[in-house]
Amino acid sequence: MANNKYGILIDYEYCTGCHSCEVACKKEHDLAEGQYGIQLTEIGPWKINDDKWEYTFMPVITKLCDLCAERTAMGKVPTCVHHCQAWCMYYGTVDELTEKMTGKTRAVLITPEQ
Amino acid sequence: MADYKEFLSKVDRKLYHEGEWQWQEGEYTVTRTHQWSAPGCHNACGILLYTKDDKLEKVEGDPLNPFNNGKLCMRCLNLAEATNHPDRLKYPMKRSGERGENKWERISWDEAYNIIVPKIKEIKEQYGSHTIVGVHGTGRNINWQLPYFYNAGLETPNISTLFFSGFACYLPRVVGAAAVTGEFVIVDAAVGQEERYASKKWTVPECVIIWGNEPLKSNADGFLGHWLVQCMQMGTKFICIDPRLTWWASRAEVWLPTRPGTDAALAIGMLNVIINEKLYDPEYVEKWCVGLEDLTARVQEYPVEKVAEICDLDPEKIRKAARIFAAAKPAAVQWGLAFEQQLCCMSLIVAVCDLFALTGNVEVPGGMIMVRNAFGTQRNYNCGEEWLPAEAAAKKLNGDAKGIEESSIVPHADSNVILHALETGEPYPIKAMWIQSSNPLACPAMDSPRAYEAMKNVEFIVYADPFLTPTAVAFADIVLPVAMGPERNSVRSWWTPLRAMTKACSYYEAKTDEEIVVEFGKRLNPKAFPFKDDIDFLEWYITEDGNWPGTFEDLRNQGWAYWDYDATYYKHEKGLLRPDGEVGFPTPTGKLELAPFMYYQWNLDPLPFHLEPPESPISTPEVYKDYPLILTTGARSYEFFHSEHRQMPTMREFHPDPLVTMHPDVAEKYGIKQGDWVWIENHRGRRFKQKANITLGIAPQVVSAEHGWWFPEKEASSPALFDTFESNSNNVTLQEVTGQGGIGNPIKSSLCKIYKVVEGVNDSVSIGEQVVRGDYRDGK
Numbered sequence: 021m022a023n024n025k026y027g028i029l030i031d032y033e034y035c036t037g038c039h040s041c042e043v044a045c046k047k048e049h050d051l052a053e054g055q056y057g058i059q060l061t062e063i064g065p066w067k068i069n070d071d072k073w074e075y076t077f078m079p080v081i082t083k084l085c086d087l088c089a090e091r092t093a094m095g096k097v098p099t100c101v102h103h104c105q106a107w108c109m110y111y112g113t114v115d116e117l118t119e120k121m122t123g124k125t126r127a128v129l130i131t132p133e134q
Numbered sequence: 135m136a137d138y139k140e141f142l143s144k145v146d147r148k149l150y151h152e153g154e155w156q157w158q159e160g161e162y163t164v165t166r167t168h169q170w171s172a173p174g175c176h177n178a179c180g181i182l183l184y185t186k187d188d189k190l191e192k193v194e195g196d197p198l199n200p201f202n203n204g205k206l207c208m209r210c211l212n213l214a215e216a217t218n219h220p221d222r223l224k225y226p227m228k229r230s231g232e233r234g235e236n237k238w239e240r241i242s243w244d245e246a247y248n249i250i251v252p253k254i255k256e257i258k259e260q261y262g263s264h265t266i267v268g269v270h271g272t273g274r275n276i277n278w279q280l281p282y283f284y285n286a287g288l289e290t291p292n293i294s295t296l297f298f299s300g301f302a303c304y305l306p307r308v309v310g311a312a313a314v315t316g317e318f319v320i321v322d323a324a325v326g327q328e329e330r331y332a333s334k335k336w337t338v339p340e341c342v343i344i345w346g347n348e349p350l351k352s353n354a355d356g357f358l359g360h361w362l363v364q365c366m367q368m369g370t371k372f373i374c375i376d377p378r379l380t381w382w383a384s385r386a387e388v389w390l391p392t393r394p395g396t397d398a399a400l401a402i403g404m405l406n407v408i409i410n411e412k413l414y415d416p417e418y419v420e421k422w423c424v425g426l427e428d429l430t431a432r433v434q435e436y437p438v439e440k441v442a443e444i445c446d447l448d449p450e451k452i453r454k455a456a457r458i459f460a461a462a463k464p465a466a467v468q469w470g471l472a473f474e475q476q477l478c479c480m481s482l483i484v485a486v487c488d489l490f491a492l493t494g495n496v497e498v499p500g501g502m503i504m505v506r507n508a509f510g511t512q513r514n515y516n517c518g519e520e521w522l523p524a525e526a527a528a529k530k531l532n533g534d535a536k537g538i539e540e541s542s543i544v545p546h547a548d549s550n551v552i553l554h555a556l557e558t559g560e561p562y563p564i565k566a567m568w569i570q571s572s573n574p575l576a577c578p579a580m581d582s583p584r585a586y587e588a589m590k591n592v593e594f595i596v597y598a599d600p601f602l603t604p605t606a607v608a609f610a611d612i613v614l615p616v617a618m619g620p621e622r623n624s625v626r627s628w629w630t631p632l633r634a635m636t637k638a639c640s641y642y643e644a645k646t647d648e649e650i651v652v653e654f655g656k657r658l659n660p661k662a663f664p665f666k667d668d669i670d671f672l673e674w675y676i677t678e679d680g681n682w683p684g685t686f687e688d689l690r691n692q693g694w695a696y697w698d699y700d701a702t703y704y705k706h707e708k709g710l711l712r713p714d715g716e717v718g719f720p721t722p723t724g725k726l727e728l729a730p731f732m733y734y735q736w737n738l739d740p741l742p743f744h745l746e747p748p749e750s751p752i753s754t755p756e757v758y759k760d761y762p763l764i765l766t767t768g769a770r771s772y773e774f775f776h777s778e779h780r781q782m783p784t785m786r787e788f789h790p791d792p793l794v795t796m797h798p799d800v801a802e803k804y805g806i807k808q809g810d811w812v813w814i815e816n817h818r819g820r821r822f823k824q825k826a827n828i829t830l831g832i833a834p835q836v837v838s839a840e841h842g843w844w845f846p847e848k849e850a851s852s853p854a855l856f857d858t859f860e861s862n863s864n865n866v867t868l869q870e871v872t873g874q875g876g877i878g879n880p881i882k883s884s885l886c887k888i889y890k891v892v893e894g895v896n897d898s899v900s901i902g903e904q905v906v907r908g909d910y911r912d913g914k
Contacts, residue, residue, distance in 0.1 A: 034136075034367055036350050037381065038350060038772050043208040047193075047211055053787050065379050065829060065831040066830055073379060074384075075379065075385075094149065095149050096146075096149065102194070103195055103204070103211060105206075106360060107364055
C-alpha cells in the first residue's frame with residue numbers, strides 16, 4: 021500500500037553538527053530561547069579501536085515541527101532540509117524516502133504530525 | 135551519496151525567480167545577492183534577503199546559486215538579528231571624555247570629514263604620510279578597498295593586520311605555494327565549475343588530507359568546508375592531521391594527532407616514504423618537476439622513526455598515510471592556519487607543496503588546481519600601490535620578510551616593526567592610525583596587553599566598525615558606523631565566481647567600506663579618487679583593474695558569473711599559466727620547483743626542515759617540568775567569526791562562554807570538571823580563563839583554547855573594556871618571535887599549566903585592571 025505521508029530522512033553518518041537546521045528552524049518559527057523544532061544530539065567521541073572512533077551528531081525532530089507547513093504549501097522544502105550544509109537531510113513521501121534509505125546503515129526517517 | 139543532479143532537477147526555478155535579482159513576495163521585497171561581511175566570514179554565499187520598510191526581516195539560502203546551493207551556516211541564518219541589533223553604531227561619533235571613558239558625542243558625517251581630513255593632511259605635511267598606519271581585519275569587505283584607500287588616500291606604505299606578528303595568517307601559504315607552483319593552489323571541490331559536482335570535466339578526489347584546520351567551522355579562504363562533505367559522500371577518503379579529533383579525524387582513514395608545531399617534520403617524513411619507496415609519479419616528475427635530487431638528499435635526514443619521535447606519532451601510521459596519499463589519484467591537501475602559526479611555516483609550506491607536486495596532483499581534476507580571482511579581479515593587499523608616493527614607499531616598516539634586495543615576501547608592512555616604532559619612536563614615531571573592520575585588542579593582537587600599551591602612543595585614531603568594540607572604547611578618537619552586508623553594494627571574487635552584493639536595506643547613517651573609502655579618498659587625494667560614488671569605484675575594480683566585460687549593473691542583474699579560466703584543467707599543458715604563453719608553470723624554471731628558486735631570493739632554505747617550537751618539552755625541558763601541557767590557541771566554532779557575533783543572543787544561546795578543550799586524563803589530574811572556569815597560565819605569569827570542555831577527542835598533552843572573546847554584555851568603559859582581557863588567549867602569546875624570513879609565529883604551540891578559578895582566592899583582581907594600570911606581570 022502506498023504511503024504518501026511526508027517525512028524527513030536524515031542520513032546522520034554525514035551530519036557534521038553545524039547547527040544550521042536548528043537555527044533555520046528557530047528563525048522560521050520564531051522560537052524562544054531553549055525551544056527547538058529540531059535539536060542536535062552529540063554522541064562521543066569515544067574510541068572503538070585503534071583506528072576507529074564513534075563521533076556522531078544527529079538532529080532530533082521535536083513536537084514543535086510542523087514540517088514547515090507554510091513553506092511546503094508554497095512548494096518549498098522544510099527550512100532545515102533546505103539549509104542543511106552537510107547535505108544529509110531529505111524531504112519527501114515515506115515511499116520516496118524509504119527507497120532512498122535502502123542500503124544506508126546510519127539513517128533515520130521521521131514523520132512528524134501533519 | 136547526495137545526488138546533485140537530482141537536487142538540481144527538483145529546485146523549482148520559477149518559485150525562486152530564476153534570472154531576477156529582485157521581486158515582490160507578498161509584503162516582502164526579495165533581493166537575490168551574496169552575503170559577505172559584516173558580519174563576516176571568508177566566503178560570500180548566495181542569499182535571498184526579505185526586506186520590508188527598508189528593514190531586513192528574514193533570509194533564505196539561494197538554491198539556484200552554485201556556490202552554496204541554498205545552504206547557509208548558522209551565522210547567515212541569523213543575519214536579521216545581526217543587522218537589526220540594538221548595539222549597532224548608528225552615527226559617527228567623536229570622543230567627549232578621556233580615552234577609555236566611553237563618552238561620545240554624536241556628530242554628522244560632514245563634521246567627521248571636517249575633523250579627520252584636516253588632521254590627516256596636517257600629519258602628512260608635518261611628519262610625512264608614512265607616519266600613519268592603516269589597519270584592516272581579515273577576509274572581509276576590505277581586501278582591496280582599504281589597501282586602495284591606505285595607499286592612495288592616506289598615502290602610507292604601512293598597511294597591516296596589526297599586532298599579528300609573523301604574518302601568521304594565509305599570506306605565507308599564498309606566497310610559499312606560488313614559489314613552488316608559480317601561483318596559488320586549492321583543493322578541487324568543483325568550485326570552478328558552474329555545474330559543480332555534475333560537471334563531466336571534474337573528478338572526485340580519491341583522498342584529501344585535512345591538515346591543520348577544521349574547514350567546517352572556519353570556512354577559510356574562499357573555501358566552504360562542507361563542499362568536502364559532499365566529496366566524502368561521493369567517495370573521497372580522508373587523512374586528518376590535527377591534535378584534535380575533529381569530525382574529519384573521526385571519519386578518517388588515518389588520524390595523525392601530531393604534536394603542535396611539528397607539522398613540517400611530519401611532512402618530511404611522508405616525503406621520505408614517498409621518495410624512498412618510489413611512490414611518486416615518475417612521469418609527472420620527469421616532465422613537470424625540478425629539484426628531486428636535492429629533496430631526496432634532504433629527506434634522508436628525516437627517517438620515519440625520527441619523525442615519529444619528534445611528532446609523538448606511531449611511525450606505521452605515518453607510513454600508512456603517506457602510502458594512501460601517494461596511491462590515490464587524484465589527491466589533494468586542504469591546509470589551514472596552523473601552517474602559519476608555527477615557526478617552521480615556510481618550510482612546512484614547501485614540504486606539503488612537494489607532496490602534491492611529486493604525486494602528480496597539480497592542475498588535475500580533483501587535485502590541487504591553480505585558481506585566479508574571476509575576471510582578473512586579482513589585486514588585494516597591493517591594490518592602489520601605484521598611488522603611493524616613492525618617498526613614502528621607501529619608508530615602509532619592513533623587517534626580515536624583506537628578503538634579498540628588498541624583494542618583499544609579502545606586500546604588508548611588518549607588524550613587529552610597527553610595534554617597535556609605536557613603542558620606541560624608532561625609526562620614526564607613529565602619529566595616526568586608521569582602523570577599519572579590525573578589533574586588535576580582542577582578536578589579532580598577540581600579547582594583547584603589550585599592544586594596549588603600544589597603542590597609547592598614537593595621538594589620533596580613526597575607528598570604523600559596525601559595533602563599538604573594546605579597541606574602539608580604549609583608543610578611538612572618532613568612530614565611524616559601518617554598514618552590514620545587506621546594506622552594501624559590492625563585489626566579491628575570492629576565486630570564483632565573480633559575485634555581486636546588492637543593497638537591500640539601510641541602517642541610520644552607517645556607510646559601506648566603499649562609501650567611506652571614496653568619501654574620504656576624494657577629500658584627501660582627489661586625483662586618485664576620480665570615482666563618483668561607491669558603484670563607480672566598484673566598476674573601476676571589476677572592469678579596469680579586472681576584465682569583467684560589463685557594468686556593475688550587469689553583474690547585479692546576473693547575480694554571479696563563472697569564468698572559463700578557473701574551469702579549465704591542465705592549464706600548464708595549454709600554455710595558459712605563463713605570461714610568455716609557453717607550456718609549463720609560471721616559475722623561473724617553468725616547472726614545479728621542489729626546492730623553489732624564490733626561496734633563495736627571499737633568503738630562505740628552499741628545502742624543508744624541522745625547527746623545534748621555542749617553548750616545548752624538548753626545547754625548554756625546565757619550563758616543561760612545571761608547565762606540562764601544550765597550549766594551542768585559536769580554535770574556531772560555528773557560532774563566531776573571529777571576534778564578531780559575541781553580541782548575538784542566538785549565537786550565545788548555543789555557545790555562551792569561551793571554551794578550553796582538554797582530555798579527561800588532564801581534567802582529572804587537575805581536579806577540573808566539565809564547565810568549570812579554568813585558568814590557563816604560562817611561565818611568564820600570564821594567564822586567561824575559559825570554561826572547561828572535556829573530551830576524549832584531543833591528544834592528552836594538548837589543551838586547545840578559543841580566541842576572539844569579549845563580552846559585549848559587560849561594562850564598556852576602562853578598565854573592563856567589555857572584559858576583553860579576561861578570557862583572551864593572546865594574554866599568553868608573544869610578538870616578535872618569528873620563523874625564517876620573519877614569517878610564522880608559534881601561537882599554536884606554547885607551554886602552560888591549568889588550574890581551577892576559585893573566586894576570591896585566585897581571581898581577586900581583574901586582568902583588565904592590571905593591564906590598564908600597566909602592571910600585568912605575575913597574573914596574581
